[in-house]
Amino acid sequence: MTNQLAKAAGHLTVLIAPALLAWAAWLDEPFLVFGAVLLVFPLARLAFGAVDETGPPAWGEGIAATLDRLPWVYSAVLAGAVLMLLSAISRSEPTMGSVAGWALSLWMTMVFATCVAHELLHRKRKADRIVGHLLAGLAGYPLLGYEHSRHHQRSGSCTSAECPNVTESVWKFAARRLGAIVHESLGARGLAVAGDSRSPAVRGLRVALTTTSASLAIFGLAAGWPGVLIYTIVIGLVSFAVQLVTYMQHWGLGDDNIEDARQGEYGWEDDCQFQAWVTMGLSIHQAHHRDGSRPYYRTSITTDSPRPPAGYVVLMFAALFPAVWRQVMAPALAYWRSQPTAPVSAGRRLACVTFYR
Amino acid sequence: MSKHRALSEITRSPEFFAGCADVAARVVNGADAGEVAALLAEAGALLGADAAAFASFIKDDEAYESYRFVLACDATWCLEYESGACYMHDPWLEYTRHHAEPVLAERILARTDQERAVVDLARRYGFASAVIVPAQAPYGLTRLAALCLGSAMPDYFNNDSLSAVTFAATALALRLHEWQIGQLRQELLEHTRLSDEDIELLRHQRLGHGSKQIAKAINASSMSVDSRWQRLNAKLGVSSRVAAANLAAEYGLL
Numbered sequence A: 001m002t003n004q005l006a007k008a009a010g011h012l013t014v015l016i017a018p019a020l021l022a023w024a025a026w027l028d029e030p031f032l033v034f035g036a037v038l039l040v041f042p043l044a045r046l047a048f049g050a051v052d053e054t055g056p057p058a059w060g061e062g063i064a065a066t067l068d069r070l071p072w073v074y075s076a077v078l079a080g081a082v083l084m085l086l087s088a089i090s091r092s093e094p095t096m097g098s099v100a101g102w103a104l105s106l107w108m109t110m111v112f113a114t115c116v117a118h119e120l121l122h123r124k125r126k127a128d129r130i131v132g133h134l135l136a137g138l139a140g141y142p143l144l145g146y147e148h149s150r151h152h153q154r155s156g157s158c159t160s161a162e163c164p165n166v167t168e169s170v171w172k173f174a175a176r177r178l179g180a181i182v183h184e185s186l187g188a189r190g191l192a193v194a195g196d197s198r199s200p201a202v203r204g205l206r207v208a209l210t211t212t213s214a215s216l217a218i219f220g221l222a223a224g225w226p227g228v229l230i231y232t233i234v235i236g237l238v239s240f241a242v243q244l245v246t247y248m249q250h251w252g253l254g255d256d257n258i259e260d261a262r263q264g265e266y267g268w269e270d271d272c273q274f275q276a277w278v279t280m281g282l283s284i285h286q287a288h289h290r291d292g293s294r295p296y297y298r299t300s301i302t303t304d305s306p307r308p309p310a311g312y313v314v315l316m317f318a319a320l321f322p323a324v325w326r327q328v329m330a331p332a333l334a335y336w337r338s339q340p341t342a343p344v345s346a347g348r349r350l351a352c353v354t355f356y357r
Numbered sequence B: 001m002s003k004h005r006a007l008s009e010i011t012r013s014p015e016f017f018a019g020c021a022d023v024a025a026r027v028v029n030g031a032d033a034g035e036v037a038a039l040l041a042e043a044g045a046l047l048g049a050d051a052a053a054f055a056s057f058i059k060d061d062e063a064y065e066s067y068r069f070v071l072a073c074d075a076t077w078c079l080e081y082e083s084g085a086c087y088m089h090d091p092w093l094e095y096t097r098h099h100a101e102p103v104l105a106e107r108i109l110a111r112t113d114q115e116r117a118v119v120d121l122a123r124r125y126g127f128a129s130a131v132i133v134p135a136q137a138p139y140g141l142t143r144l145a146a147l148c149l150g151s152a153m154p155d156y157f158n159n160d161s162l163s164a165v166t167f168a169a170t171a172l173a174l175r176l177h178e179w180q181i182g183q184l185r186q187e188l189l190e191h192t193r194l195s196d197e198d199i200e201l202l203r204h205q206r207l208g209h210g211s212k213q214i215a216k217a218i219n220a221s222s223m224s225v226d227s228r229w230q231r232l233n234a235k236l237g238v239s240s241r242v243a244a245a246n247l248a249a250e251y252g253l254l
Helices: A002-027 A032-048 A061-091 A096-121 A126-138 A144-153 A170-186 A200-250 A273-278 A285-290 A312-320 A322-338 B007-012 B016-026 B033-046 B075-083 B091-098 B113-124 B162-192 B196-206 B211-218 B222-236 B241-250
Strands: B051-058 B068-072 B129-135 B143-151
Touching: A002 A032, A002 A061, A002 A096, A002 A273, A032 A096, A032 A273, A032 A312, A061 A096, A061 A126, A061 A200, A061 B222, A096 A126, A096 A144, A096 A200, A126 A144, A126 A200, A144 A170, A144 A200, A170 A200, A170 A322, A200 A312, A312 A322, B007 B016, B007 B162, B016 B033, B016 B162, B033 B051, B033 B068, B033 B162, B051 B091, B051 B162, B068 B162, B075 B113, B091 B113, B091 B129, B091 B143, B129 B162, B143 B162, B196 B211, B196 B222, B196 B241, B211 B222, B222 B241
Parallel strands: none
Antiparallel strands: B051 B068, B051 B143, B129 B143
């Protein structure tokens, strides 16, 4: 029981980002969350190491119920942190630096919020899914619900922009994918505008869009133009970040490069324990694709999945520079194709790039 | 080909209802998907259709994970429909979510660009005229189904014989629906390797029995019942015993 409690406590780390945002607002330190996520989060691997390959324990019923409610707790904490942020912005004299800092910190917080929204959107209970849409809307990416269903149903497809082509840069992929999703959901005859309001997908999309619009209005009312500017930047950056993460999770594993990509539902699985906690299991991506409705606290890493040579933060920067990305990832892809059942783990090291060379 | 015969001629044949009933009766639980697809093709031909598609899904499924199909139609259409996840934007399936009455597909509005594209694709591959026959779930489950019969001839189903076709097709749709639920139940059993004891536990939960009551009934300690629930919940990938029993009921296990 104690062992289970200790393991379950790791999942509480998902609350770090919104708690840090609230603290940053209290201290009036705009860059705090951005700095912590970029500089401290990657180092957590040194402390927590890799995900246990044997999978999570058969949680006690009380622990499972608590972990199941964690996304709701997270949503409440995030809403509180955003209110504190609004209060901090409205109290202080805005400068370009503080606006940039808050925008970057809120962006980082909201990127993690999309992971929690994602967990809720996969659940069967309607109330969970509605909170998922509200959270996705607050995070500045209201299209998440529709986009993600599409992503699962067309998994592995490069033509549908669910996977990048192996030669495609993240910039081109993000533009192509966002273009398709925006057109399908927000176009004049798209789902949000023309869809049947009784459809759960349309209803969810509209709830999320209303939340984003309301959030923008609240930022404007509470913090004036700096608030509007910050939230608008966040909408743009979160929208890009979701495409960036999709790129990192599926590059080289689409049907342009892997024969059974559609059936295999391949995804890069980073085995960093801390990262799996703070992304609510999203980084254990292949397992998630193969059983999307399994809750985060019951997901085990796939034993023959492709493993990236570094965590998301490092890879995020690598992806921004296509030449660097290919240099880092091509050897890892070649390794997985030749030895799929012998994945390499960085263990407690920050990266295992050198292994693949 | 059936399209060369008028629908009225087909439905007035003395063997029409008996033939359809015979095919429906051969859709037995445990039949494999290939056999059922062949039976669907046979039934489609008896009903005057060039193409037939059967879909089954959970009404409130927003992630589209519950969708299952039996198809007896043009292979190109099947491939395009599946690879493009066209069911996400299929107005004919959307109709089934909210209606129980059979309807001509032309009366269903395609609202979005994607829905229009799905309908255009169907029209090109054997569904120029189509009739949708919804089937509600047996045993009070939330799973819905739809049987879609198509003809390459425009307006083929749009005549007085439609009621005879939908009458016969409804029986077939219900039978296919029951078969599909049986398939899913089998999949769940194989995937999770549920034992008889597990199912007994789930039945107790469905009856609202607590650990002490279950322990007494199965002659075990409460602690052992709790630990069996822990393992069972993990096996089913759910959060609680209530969710486990709901899942089992949804698959018709209880």
